Amino acid sequence: ERQRIAQEIHDEALQTLLVVANKLDSLTANAPEDGRAEGIRWAKEKLAGTMDDLRRLSMNLRPNILDHFGLVAGIRWVVDNAGQSSCRFTTLVRGEAPAMSNITEVTAFRVVQEAVRNIHKHAMAKNASVTLEFDTDHLVIEVQDDGVGFVVKRPFEYAEQNRLGIIGMEQRILAIGGTMVLESTPGSGTRLRATLPYQASNQFVQVEQTPL
Ligand SMILES: Nc1ncnc2c1ncn2[C@@H]1O[C@H](COP(=O)(O)OP(=O)(O)O)[C@@H](O)[C@H]1O
Ligand SMILES: [Mg+2]
Incomplete structure (x- = not known):
């Protein structure tokens, strides 16, 4: 179960967040320097933080098999x-x-x-x-x-x-x-x-x- 959750976080959640992150990147690339650019930068920072948290979480989940075998x-x-x-x-x-x-x-x-x-x-x-x-x-x-x-x-x-x-x-x-x-x-x-x-x-x- 832990392995499944770790895999799920890795394959689903992180993949999706990565797509969102890349989308934000493309938005800032040609955005005028106004309040919106600032907002997008803020969102990117939050997103990067969340991705790190999830990565750490999925990294630490110990597959059951290691305990058994x-x-x-x-x-x-x-x-x-x-x-x-x-x-x-x-x-x-x-x-x-x-x-x-x-x-x-x-x-x-x-x-x-x-x-x-x-x-x-x-x-x-x-x-x-x-x-x-x-x-x-x-x-x-x-x-x-x-x-x-x-x-x-x-x-x-x-x-x-x-x-x-x-x-x-x-x-x-x-x-x-x-x-x-x-x-x-x-x-x-x-x-x-x-x-x-x-x-x-x-x-x-x-x-x-x-x-x-
Ligand atoms: N052992 C391998 N033999 C041949 N190509 C490989 C091998 N490992 C990785 N690759 C190539 O490197 C790419 C990136 O691998 P990876 O980051 O694991 O992504 P994914 O497996 O999701 O495609 C693969 O799409 C493949 O083209
Ligand atoms: Mg692979």
Whole structure:
């Protein structure tokens, strides 16, 4: 249920607000400098604040599966159940999962979930792999596919098209002080590498990529 709500907030509410935000943007672009422009700016600020609140809310909702199965089995489950293309997935685990922050586990789960969904949805891959490497103080996640690949764009370009998967992954990761590298070459597959600190909090959610 929590997962459904989080997904709903992410897919429905935030998508709609993003469309509204872009609409407001286009209004200010050619608006005369009068009281209305001021009003639109005010509305944009309020909207940006609400979008951040919702993002934080959906980010923090912990999928039940993590409580039932734990991180590694939960991720194995999501790899096996996040889509239904004919791509064959392999999950590899190096090391043992230490105790870590709730937000780190949720972020790892969500990142793998979106990366796997993207492979099913876009990659037309034959094979893909998910590797979890438990280092000293970081979890390193690698998701790789041998599919069609694509030209990786700047985050705002995805925002303009209301594509929020890659942006969402990056925001989650940066919010907890992690790093993300996404590499893709048309014709030869895609590779995502994320490094997440075990000890993290997301009280400093950075909002740099908010498309306003
Ligand atoms: N593994 C992948 N293989 C090929 N293309 C991909 C892959 N992941 C993402 N893409 C491309 O990047 C775009 C943006 O992805 P994303 O932000 O998740 O949005 P969405 O999945 O909603 O389209 C996708 O529309 C697709 O063109
Ligand atoms: Mg996606």
